[in-house]
Amino acid sequence: MQATNPQRVLAALQDYWTSHRAMPSFGAVAQVVGLSVSTVADGVGKLKAANFLKAGPTGRLQPGQRFFERQLLGRVQAGLPAEAGDIQPEGMVIDEYLVDTPAQTVLLTIKGESMRDVGLLPGDVVVVRRELYPNVGDIVVAMVDGDEMTVKQLAQGPDGTLYLQARNPDYPDIRPREQMRFIGIVIGQFRRYARTFRPLRT
The missing domain is CATH 1.10.10.10 (Winged helix-like DNA-binding domain superfamily/Winged helix DNA-binding domain)
Known part of the structure; x- marks a missing residue:
């Protein structure tokens, strides 16, 4: 064989x-x-x-x-190209890499561009671990004053109050009037690129 x-x-x-x-x-x-x-x-x-x-x-x-498992071919440069050489692929299970606690993990799809500057774009899927007590600086999923869920970065003002910071200057930060309830923290993301089928010119 x-x-x-x-x-x-x-x-x-x-x-x-x-x-x-x-x-x-x-x-x-x-x-x-x-x-x-x-x-x-x-x-x-x-x-x-x-x-x-x-x-x-x-x-x-x-x-x-x-x-x-999917083959993990190592690191790839985003700058000047390098020769692949003799690559010895390893295996990686994507779910195991992204998900630490399956029972406490959900997926959400990003809408809008308020988190553009940290690389979260419309249509991206984020991996969210349910967490009631995030740290300042975490990217969180939260509900503010009973509105729908939103994804923002948890920030803290000089007076100690917590608010949700947009990572796109075209969008306002969100400061709760009464209540802010945390759903979880974003621990990963992925996106699928659409292919364009165009014949190569010879």
Whole structure:
């Protein structure tokens, strides 16, 4: 069996899972991957040993602990380009990286541009850990005087009062008249870029 076949099996199963939210039966794996049954069986065995796959109660394949890892290729320069060289990819599970306490974590979508200067743009999804007692300087999700939730940076005035600071000079800060209730603190964010399909000119 070629050394690349376990990765080929894994990639095909990950794509299948994304589309179906289930694994194909073992007999169908070879057809999905496009390899012989014996080659697939060898690859599946190696993936089980590496905790990418496991057998369920009925023997059907299930995602293992590492199934949802994505390759982490290291750091990339945003300045002058550098040669990639021989990169040895590691694995990272995005959920484990962003979420410390799953039961206390929610996702929210950003509306408006009041937090533009800290990189939170409309359509971004922020990872919010429920927290009733944030620190000054935290980016928080809060409700002020019964209004809808907002995302701002928690700040403190010279007199000690807390307020919500916008990070865009075109937007006002929010100072509670009566009550400010904290929903949580922002611990991460992500965004998806839309692709533009334009043929390359030759």
